[in-house]
């Protein structure tokens with residue numbers, strides 16, 4: 001059939017509205033970054049038979065899964081993880097070498113986001129409120145988005161944990177909110193635009209006292225049937241992490257939250273599924289009250305769920321509690337995606353979901369199964385290390401300043417005064433460490449740059465090293481060993497290593513211009529930020545070392 005000119009014009013115009021309806025806009029109205037704290041890659045599948053259709057399964061079915069996404073540095077902790085996702089850089093450049101480290105300029109150990117120059121806003125608790133992103137040394141994708149259009153894009157961070165909100169939101173966000181255990185409120189600090197006080201809508205939200213509601217009911221299993229995917233019965237002997245005082249009372253489902261709250265206060269919310277629900281409650285309020293996604297400039301909500309990390313630490317990766325946490329989180333993700341559909345439409349919102357690190361097996365459990373594993377007593381080694389130094393140099397003194405995250409910081413002035421060469425002191429520490437069970441190897445930063453190319457996890461170890469911040473000696477443990485003896489010596493689980501259980505995380509893209517699909521091509525966690533930059537046609541963050549994931553960029 002041949003159409004004349006008039007017929008062709010009519011046909012084109014009759015199709016045009018449909019074409020417009022189906023074509024995503026040039027830029028998304030909103031980007032929602034979801035970070036699930038301590039989510040291992042296998043949780044997408046291990047619990048799948050009990051997930052609903054609208055959460056993780058929907059993301060996997062309609063979105064694009066980068067199924068081979070790994071952390072490309074050590075240590076795999078929450079602060080460095082959130083920083084790497086959003087800066088596209090590793091600790092070597094973004095400076096976030098841990099959740100805590102010895103700060104030589106402060107002369108003491110520091111927490112990653114502590115900033116004594118700012119005031120708490122929304123609480124009088126200085127420990128909870130004096131935080132900022134000032135320790136982060138490179139820009140985030142959220143910074144670049146704001147810089148790209150004269151600050152017209154809005155950026156907001158929301159997370160129960162301060163560092164999970166602050167680091168993603170970057171240096172110049174519109175707001176960053178986190179949770180205060182003392183008041184049960186969302187709070188911020190004077191670093192942010194709300195320096196004069198919480199906006200009225202945040203005060204109104206806090207006045208609803210939702211934490212009281214979430215902690216007024218026991219925590220029972222979401223589903224009545226046994227959780228065959230978890231280790232039960234018999235897991236009780238392995239769930240004794242020392243993270244939660246609740247564990248002092250041996251207990252199982254249903255957990256009597258109202259009674260525990262009387263002793264533990266609002267901090268209890270962190271460990272329970274209500275914390276994730278409360279995070280979504282507030283995120284939806286942010287979208288509404290801060291009017292995100294309402295104009296031609298893409299806005300960004302950085303959302304991070306802390307509950308799975310607290311729970312995984314306390315109970316371990318095979319606990320029914322951990323499974324229940326994920327089943328209920330699946331419900332919260334369902335709720336979030338539905339709300340985004342209704343408010344913006346799927347084609348207008350770009351979502352990515354990933355994790356800040358994975359999680360280990362419980363060493364005690366592996367040992368009982370005859371699989372090599374162990375806990376290195378890091379919290380007790382400062383004394384013996386110092387003793388070894390004193391014996392070598394022959395002069396008493398306190399040479400070890402701090403031991404944390406498998407790193408040792410030495411007092412250079414004290415070594416000088418004792419006429420003890422730093423290099424010789426480091427040799428003493430390395431020899432001592434290499435003779436301990438579970439220690440794979442020990443190094444100075446200089447050694448690390450001389451490791452042979454095929455040294456196991458050599459590049460990951462190098463990328464975790466910051467020239468001004470890292471310790472004088474660092475050590476790695478064997479697979480399935482961890483160094484958090486203080487909290488998880490007798491049970492529970494942790495993370496921090498370069499090994500797959502800590503490094504392999506989900507990465508799913510969904511919504512705006514994202515094709516359904518999956519790739520097993522290697523992806524690094526630092527690829528997320530450059531990929532977002534490519535999608536938005538803006539510059540990638542200034543320390544970014546990642547690559548663009550070609551399959552998801554249109």
Ligand SMILES: [Zn+2]
Nearest residue numbers: 038078309313
């Ligand atoms: Zn953790």
